Amino acid sequence: MKFSVKKLALCAVLAALALGLSTLENLFPVSLIVPLPGVKLGLANIVTVFALYELGAPEALAILVTRCLLGGLFSGTATALLFSLLGGLCAMGVMILLKRSRRLSVYGVSVGGAAAHNAGQILAAMITLGNTMVVGYLPFLLAVALITGTLTGFVVSLLLRATAHLHLTNQSDYR
Amino acid sequence: MKSNSSTVKTRPTPWDALVFAAVAALAVLTALVFYGPKARTNAPLTCVVSVGGEVMDHVPLASFAGEHTYSHNGYTLTVRVSGGQVEVLHSDCPGQDCVHSGPISRAGQSLVCLPAQVVIHLESGTDGPDVIVG
Numbered sequence: 001m002k003f004s005v006k007k008l009a010l011c012a013v014l015a016a017l018a019l020g021l022s023t024l025e026n027l028f029p030v031s032l033i034v035p036l037p038g039v040k041l042g043l044a045n046i047v048t049v050f051a052l053y054e055l056g057a058p059e060a061l062a063i064l065v066t067r068c069l070l071g072g073l074f075s076g077t078a079t080a081l082l083f084s085l086l087g088g089l090c091a092m093g094v095m096i097l098l099k100r101s102r103r104l105s106v107y108g109v110s111v112g113g114a115a116a117h118n119a120g121q122i123l124a125a126m127i128t129l130g131n132t133m134v135v136g137y138l139p140f141l142l143a144v145a146l147i148t149g150t151l152t153g154f155v156v157s158l159l160l161r162a163t164a165h166l167h168l169t170n171q172s173d174y175r
Numbered sequence: 176m177k178s179n180s181s182t183v184k185t186r187p188t189p190w191d192a193l194v195f196a197a198v199a200a201l202a203v204l205t206a207l208v209f210y211g212p213k214a215r216t217n218a219p220l221t222c223v224v225s226v227g228g229e230v231m232d233h234v235p236l237a238s239f240a241g242e243h244t245y246s247h248n249g250y251t252l253t254v255r256v257s258g259g260q261v262e263v264l265h266s267d268c269p270g271q272d273c274v275h276s277g278p279i280s281r282a283g284q285s286l287v288c289l290p291a292q293v294v295i296h297l298e299s300g301t302d303g304p305d306v307i308v309g
C-alpha cells in the first residue's frame with residue numbers, strides 16, 4: 001500500500017469534513033430524545049464508512065483518531081474525547097468485521113456501525129460516571145442507530161457511486 | 176492491496192435487513208429488561224443518587240421530598256423532589272444538560288450530570304437494586 005500525496009491530501013480533507021460534521025451535529029442534540037448528556041448522533045460516521053470503502057481500514061482509523069483528537073481539543077473536555085473515541089472505535093471495529101461479509105451492502109455495514117457507535121457511547125458514559133445504570137439508555141440509542149445508520153448508508157452509497165469515476169485512489173473503481 | 180472495490184454493494188440486500196432486524200431486536204429486548212412489566216407497575220419508587228460512582232442516597236421517593244444538594248468535581252447540583260417527581264433545580268455545571276433534562280417520575284428513568292458525575296435514578300420497589308427478568 002502506497003501512502004501517496006494524493007491519498008494523504010484526501011485523508012486530510014476527510015478528517016476536516018468529519019470534524020465539520022461532528023460540530024454540525026451539536027445543532028441537533030440527541031439529548032432532546034435521549035436525555036443522556038454527551039451522546040452524539042454520529043454523523044461523522046459517514047466519513048468513516050466512506051473512508052473504509054474508498055481508502056481502507058488504516059486510513060479510516062487515522063481519519064477517525066485525528067477527528068476525535070481535534071474535536072476533543074476544541075471542546076476542551078476529556079469526556080467529549082472519550083465519548084467520540086470509544087463510539088468511533090466501536091463503530092469502526094464492527095464495520096470492519098461486517099464489511100468482510102460480501103453479502104452486506106453499505107447499508108447493513110452502516111447500521112451495524114451506528115449501533116456499535118451508540119453502544120460505545122454508553123460505555124463511555126459508564127466509565128465517566130462510574131455507574132452502570134446508564135445502560136438503561138441503550139434501547140433508545142439502538143432505535144436512534146437504526147435511523148442514523150440507514151441515513152449514513154444512503155449518503156455513503158450516493159457518495160461511492162458519485163465518486164466512482166473520479167479515481168480518488170489507485171484501487172480499481174466502482175462500476 | 177487487493178481490489179475489493181469491484182464487489183462493493185451500494186444497494187440494500189436482504190442480508191442488510193438481517194442486521195437491521197438484529198439491532199431492532201436488541202433494542203426491544205433491552206427495553207423489556209429495563210422497562211418491562213415490573214417497571215410499569217405502581218410499585219413505590221426508590222430514588223438512587225450516585226455521585227462519582229458511589230451511591231450517596233438510596234431512599235424511597237415518598238420519603239425523600241425536599242431539596243438536596245450534591246457536590247462533586249467542583250460542581251454543585253440542587254435536586255428537588257416533590258409530588259413524585261425529581262428534577263435538577265439548578266447546577267453550576269457547564270452545559271446545564273442535567274437541568275434541561277427536566278423532571279423524571281417513572282421507574283427506569285435517570286437524570287445525568289456528566290461534569291459532576293451525578294446520576295439520579297428511579298427504580299421500582301423499595302428493596303435494593305432490582306434485577307428484572309422477564
Ligand SMILES: [Zn+2]
Binds near residue numbers: 271274287
Ligand atoms: Zn449538569
